[in-house]
Amino acid sequence: xxxxxxxxxxxxxxxxxxxxxxxxxxxxxxxxxxxxxxxxxxxxxxxxxxxxxxxxxxxxxxxxxxxxxxxxxxxxxxxxxxxxxxxxxxxxxxxxxxxxxxxxxxxxxxxxxxxxxxxxxxxxxxxxxxxxxxxxxxxxxxxxxxxxxxxxxxxxxxxxxxxxxxxxxxxxxxxxxxxxxxxxxxxxxxxxxxxxxxxxxxxxxxxxxxxxxxxxxxxxxxxxxxxxxxxxxxxxxxxxxxxxxxxxxxxxxxxxxxxxxxxxxxxxxxxxxxxxxxxxxxxxxxxxxxxxxxxxxxxxxxxxxxxxxxxxxxxxxxxxxxxxxxx
Numbered sequence: 001x002x003x004x005x006x007x008x009x010x011x012x013x014x015x016x017x018x019x020x021x022x023x024x025x026x027x028x029x030x031x032x033x034x035x036x037x038x039x040x041x042x043x044x045x046x047x048x049x050x051x052x053x054x055x056x057x058x059x060x061x062x063x064x065x066x067x068x069x070x071x072x073x074x075x076x077x078x079x080x081x082x083x084x085x086x087x088x089x090x091x092x093x094x095x096x097x098x099x100x101x102x103x104x105x106x107x108x109x110x111x112x113x114x115x116x117x118x119x120x121x122x123x124x125x126x127x128x129x130x131x132x133x134x135x136x137x138x139x140x141x142x143x144x145x146x147x148x149x150x151x152x153x154x155x156x157x158x159x160x161x162x163x164x165x166x167x168x169x170x171x172x173x174x175x176x177x178x179x180x181x182x183x184x185x186x187x188x189x190x191x192x193x194x195x196x197x198x199x200x201x202x203x204x205x206x207x208x209x210x211x212x213x214x215x216x217x218x219x220x221x222x223x224x225x226x227x228x229x230x231x232x233x234x235x236x237x238x239x240x241x242x243x244x245x246x247x248x249x250x251x252x253x254x255x256x257x258x259x260x261x262x263x264x265x266x267x268x269x270x271x272x273x274x275x276x277x278x279x280x281x282x283x284x285x286x287x288x289x290x291x292x293x294x295x296x297x298x299x300x301x302x303x304x305x306x307x308x309x310x311x312x313x314x315x316x317x318x319x320x321x322x323x324x325x326x327x
């Protein structure tokens with residue numbers, strides 16, 4: 001919960017602008033999110049695009065050097081791009097520091113043979129095309145969780161519901177969390193609530209949503225939200241660092257994702273992309289330090305969730321029998 005006795009956060013430039021007669025309108029308390037993470041706190045941090053053990057080691061070293069707290073580290077190329085030994089090394093390294101590790105599941109449309117994703121409409125996007133693609137995602141999920149991975153990143157509604165059912169029936173561990181990719185992120189409160197009901201434990205919304213959009217979502221759902229504070233170029237390249245305090249106020253519980261614009265794409269990752277992968281991993285942590293410094297300067301760095309916390313809390317779900325197979 002927010003400490004009612006704490007001084008109000010300072011808005012960027014407000015004292016100077018007020019002195020010049022350019023003060024912004026007062027904030028509306030009704031716009032603020034009423035939700036928090038279970039166990040306390042309104043925001044957590046995430047370092048994305050950490051593509052293997054070597055990149056992970058760079059992130060952890062830089063986070064220690066710059067004193068950047070990390071709740072979650074995610075990877076984008078997919079479980080299938082890592083060996084068992086590499087996954088195990090990443091699980092052990094994050095486990096030692098009580099950081100959640102999230103790996104992407106399975107095939108996706110942009111790497112498939114279908115041509116619609118390359119059309120002007122970008123039809124189908126990253127969704128899993130056909131039964132075999134869903135099966136590949138499930139195969140990745142089972143393999144990853146057997147190796148100790150506790151968070152899976154999905155980019156298809158059917159895969160999400162399938163993995164939620166697998167979790168509920170004990171096929172994968174009950175404590176597995178499911179994260180919806182920014183690449184299919186919802187852009188309205190109705191669709192956000194649907195993802196929650198399909199099994200999402202956190203939902204990555206596009207970084208171009210307005211502050212009012214976040215408030216609208218929070219009026220219908222308390223499911224944790226992920227947002228790139230700086231988005232990769234293929235997601236728009238938006239840089240919203242000066243809005244971080246207000247993004248938290250409107251969107252909590254919120255994962256602050258420290259992405260990187262003006263950087264080459266690295267999915268699917270391989271050693272041919274080693275240098276750029278390590279350089280961008282290091283810079284993502286530095287971007288995190290910059291965002292946290294902004295929060296501190298504005299007196300808005302309180303209410304961070306405890307390190308090591310990963311529970312999404314109690315969320316609303318569709319009943320499993322809603323899509324039981326016909327007999």
